[in-house]
Every structure is written in C-alpha cells, then in structure tokens.
Amino acid sequence: MKQSILFILLISYIFSGCKTTPDSNKPTPSGAAGVMIIVMNDKVKKTESGKKLWDMMVQPMIGLPQEEPMFDVSVIPHRSLSDFMKTYRNLITVEVGAGVQEEGIKFYRGTWAKQQALVRIEAKSIESFDKMVTENELKLVGFFTKAERERLIKYFNSSFNQKLSDKLKEDWKFSMSVPRDFELRKEDKDFIWMSHETAKSSLGLLVYQFDYVGEGSFSKEYLLNKRDETLMNQVPGEYEGSFMTTEHAFPINYQVINTPNDSNVVVMRGLWKVQGDMMGGPFISMAHYDKENNKVIVTEGYSYNPEKPKKRNMVRQLEAILQTYNRNFKQKK
Template structure:
C-alpha cells in the first residue's frame, strides 16, 4: 500500500499551486502548499521500504477513530532526500528523518515556518535504523497528534480572522448566551432558545452543524461518559428531529464512544467522540462534543459538531467543526480563573477533580 503513495506526489504538486490560508502576509515568506491533512515524509527509499518506513506509515496513516468509513489520520506523501526540492519544502506538514551514526541518541525537534507559512516541521533522528524504528514506535502517536493539532490550530486561526469570521453569530452568542464561538461566514443560526442553539451550513451534498446547550452543574458525576451521553440523547430527542414525524437524532450505542477529560482554557472539560444516528431512519454520521465548566455561572456548556455527508469523506469536514467548537470562550474568563485556582487549592469542593481518568 505504501508504494502507491508515490502517486500522491502528483496530487501534492498540483496542490502546490494552491496557497493555504495564512493570517500573516510577510512578503519574504512563501505561502505553504498542500492539502489539509497531507504530510510529506522525507526518507531514503530503501529505508521507507523497510521496517522503519512501515512503522512511520502505520502511525501516520492509521484510521481516524469514529468515522463511519475508514479514512487515514494523514495522507502520506513519500519523498526521497534527493528529490526534496523547493516545491516540497513549502509543504504545510513535513516529517524529516535522519539516520546516521553521528546522532548520539534518538530525538525529536519541532520547527515552524522555516520555508513557508503556516508550516510545521517535525524532525526525527537516530543513530541507526533499529533505534529509529523503536523510537518512532514509542513516539508515533505523539508525532501524529502534533500534526493533527496543528491542522486544528490553523483552522481556528482562520475562523478568528475577520475575513472569514461570522461576526453576527459570535456577537449574538456573547450577548444572549455569554460565550463566544468562531464559525465561518455561511453558517446560520437556525434555532436559538433559552438553553439550546443550532448553527448550520448546508449544501445539496453535505451538512455541517454546531449545536450548543447548557444546564446547571450539580456534581462531579456530570463529567462522566454515561452522564454526558444520557444528557446528549435527551437534548437531541427534544431539539434535533429527523426527516419524518417521530424520528430524532440519538447516539449510536453499538459503537464505543471515546471519552477524554482535560482542561480547556483553564476550565474542566470532557470530550466525547462517536457516531450519531436517527431513530426511525437510516441517517447517521460522526460527531464530536466538548462539555466545559463555566464556574461563574454554575453551568456546564456543551458544544457539539456533527456532519451528514453520505458517500463523502468526512475527516476534514469533522476537523472543521471541531475547530469551531474548540474556539469557545467565556467573556469573563478571569472570574472563572479565580474560581478554578481556589478549587485547585482545595478551597472549593464543588468543582470536579482535575485528575479524572482518561478512558476510551
């Protein structure tokens, strides 16, 4: 399968003619090239066709979790060092390798905007092929996360840019619901109630949706997978109808839903990632949600992005709505920060513990 990736070189060259969106207009720096989710791996052909190359490909092209059809985390383009000329140096995502006895021990370095912008370059070095393979096997998921997060950050930066940002939606959310959200122009608010908002972008072939709902924070059990899934299904049944009477959106429970707890902008947050379906119909697709604590208002705010795109690739569509929900901010975050600091010092037992486990 790796060998056919040489054909992707043609795709990359064509993609090089399209400049990616960058907020910086430095005239001395070229715009990066390549499609979103594309990565150029620079490594000798013989090494690429051996165990080291197999290990690199295994991690970079692993399937994205919780998509209805299999799609790789990154589209991999292999380039041998002698072919790594100017046209490839402007790639948005570069993985450079060095296997040489002069390298004392395996290491990773990260650089940004060396030959173009926005650009991220991850270099992996090792003294020999075995140590390189072992090191990459240990750090592979971390390396993938670096590139995927960088793609999300690029989208977030673009959606915050006044050329793309839907100011009307952002201002409406801030004024009426006390949070801000960056969505691009073209998205419209289709439903707006006292505790539920639905923002949509639709074409004849796809639908990208962002919903937000909020409810009182009452206990630590709020930030558990079962509670959040049950809350999700109760809200969707009431607010997201299907195409026919009696049909409604719900979580696909036959497929495990990913769960992760972390902090977002200093606030305790839990993420769900899985599949949705419509009760009484055949519609379905992927979703991602984050539920974040708003201490000053004593509420939990859930933001969810989901996609309906039959027979279409969904990875990039999902990454776009994910970037939108991760842009959420509270206008009085400084007050939340104060409460969060008090909770961490043990002066407030009402906040959920920071060390909640991360599970699948």
C-alpha cells in the same frame, strides 16, 4: 499502536517546545489539509522502522463512520525534495547514517512556509532511529494533529459570522467563531442550533446547557443521556416522529482534556443517527463547566454528507470551531 491513539488527542492539545520561525514573508503551505510528506531514502523506508513511522501517521482517526487515516502520507527520497516540496504543510525528514553529527528529533514551525509543521529525525543507525520513533509516537502524531487544528482555528478566527458570534456572547456569555456561512436554525433559553445546509450536506453546531448536580454531571453516561434527551426534543428529523439521537451501537470515545481557554473539558466523539430515518454521521462534543451559573454547557458539531465517504477533514473543522470557545473574551464597550 492503535491503543496509543486514545492518548494522542490529549498530547496534541498540550504539545509545546518546538522552534518557531517568523513566517510573514514565507509562502503559503503546499498540499491539501491532512496531507503529509515523509522524506527518507528507500533503504530506510523498507526497514521495519521506516514502516513503523508510516503506520504511525496513517493509523485510523477516532470517531468516523468508515476507517480513515489520520494523514494522507507520501514517502519520497531526499533527491526528490525540491523547493516546492519543502513548502508542504506537514513534513518529516529522516536522516540515518554514520555521518549524522547529532542524533535526535527536532520540531519546527514555519521553516519553509507559513504555519508549516516540520520534524527532523536524525540517527546514526536504524536501531537508534527505531528507538526514537517508538519512544516519541505520541509527540510526533500530536505535533502534526495540533498543527492541523491551529491552521483551522486561525482561519475561523479571521472569517466568522459576526451576528451569530455576537449572539453567543450576549446570550451565552462565551465567544466562539461560528463560520461565516452558518445560519440560525432554532433557539430557546437553553438551546441554540446553527448550521450550513446544502442540497446534499449539512454541517451543524449545537449549544445546550443543563444544571450541574455534582461530578457525575460529567460522566459519560450522564452526558449521553442529556444529549439524547436534548436532541429528541430539539432536533427533529424530516419525517413526523423522527429525531436526532446518538448511535449507541458505535463506540463513543470519552476524554478529559485541558484546553488553552478552559480547563477539564470533556470531549466525546462518536456517531449520530436520526431515529425513524436513514440519516447519520460523525459528531464531536465538548462539555464545559460554567461555575458562575452552576451549569454544564455543551458545544457540539456534527456533519452529514452521504455522497462524500471521507469525513476526516470535516470533523477536524468542527473540532477547530469548538476549540475557539472562550468564556474570558472581552466585551466591546
């Protein structure tokens, strides 16, 4: 199962085919970001198939310094599915028994709450349930991963820093919904650094570009070399001679994905550190091809928060921000 997680992110970008219900009059979803409720009776929960569904949803998220589950999952029996519980943002209901009329897995959006992601799994036997769960792992996890990201994208698109977003449109010729509380830290012709700083944490966005010299420009090694070169020159640490760089002792996840606003984007996830200091944390970067100017444009997000060991939700926020990248925006006249 852990090997399949490498493909779940790709599936989550392209997943489609669910039934969507208009949600204008529905309540906002219950539960915090990343929380999921699985509704299945104790008999099913105790089977290997029930455990398999649980394990699928709590498998580790890629690119974090400490192991964290993709979702915080609670399992409840059907008798506990109250009207309030029905409004949870991520919900799976499982029915197994001879009384099931039609077997299958169905995906829904906005059934009982706005932007809710709901999956119904119905099977006549444990064997059939096990087969459906096993064969649809990527779709199941990808569906909920995409739902989490789309909620965040909707929020950032409705509440962003107009000044910084306009700067990206004017100077870089792409749009991106920079969060409202971000400030400009540094910029030059080929680099811009924006972040939200507190006394104990930092959430940042970097944008940089370099010449496209062929397909090798998007190789993992080339992108990491350009990343380290840029960070060494542009992102100094607190102490003299210190600078941000990649933590190469930690695995770097490399993927080529397709996104709604771009094609063949290279995504890398890993850890950063400060050379000459004890700072570090997770990062996610996306490399885009600017065909018109023959450039590679890298958009990147990083987080630093040593007092909060859980980084999953912060990284998801960064990924959602980066997903708002769009070169096909319409300029205001």
